[in-house]
Amino acid sequence: QVHLVESGGxxxxxxxxxxxxxxxxxxxxxxxxxxxxRQAPGKERxxxxxxxxxxxxxxxxxxxxxxxxxxxxxxxxxxxxxxxDYRRPEDTAAYYCAADTTLQDIIEDLEAINxxxxxTQVAVSS
Numbered sequence: 001q002v003h004l005v006e007s008g009g010x011x012x013x014x015x016x017x018x019x020x021x022x023x024x025x026x027x028x029x030x031x032x033x034x035x036x037x038r039q040a041p042g043k044e045r046x047x048x049x050x051x052x053x054x055x056x057x058x059x060x061x062x063x064x065x066x067x068x069x070x071x072x073x074x075x076x077x078x079x080x081x082x083x084x085d086y087r088r089p090e091d092t093a094a095y096y097c098a099a100d101t102t103l104q105d106i107i108e109d110l111e112a113i114n115x116x117x118x119x120t121q122v123a124v125s126s
């Protein structure tokens with residue numbers, strides 16, 4: 001398992017940019033696929049973005065954030081980022097970082113994911 005700590009959340013206006021960070025420790029970061037999820041009040045946790053162990057072109061996004069959000073990672077610093085541009089009020093949620101050695105768990109089966117961060121709150125005002 002890997003220990004994950006998110007940061008970078010806050011209250012901002014719609015249309016502005018924000019970057020979330022997730023720092024990993026306790027295991028080999030480069031052996032884990034990474035993902036970002038979010039959970040709005042009263043709703044289930046949902047997939048936002050994923051990136052494979054070696055980054056590159058292996059990124060996926062939820063349709064609701066495609067073209068607005070970007071996931072990246074720095075394996076040398078054990079960190080994964082979520083850059084959020086053109087944010088909308090409906091992006092308001094708690095954002096969670098996740099890690100797993102199986103990419104399909106990140107993309108399709110959040111119940112099977114091995115490691116989760118504690119979450120960081122993002123609020124977007126209109």
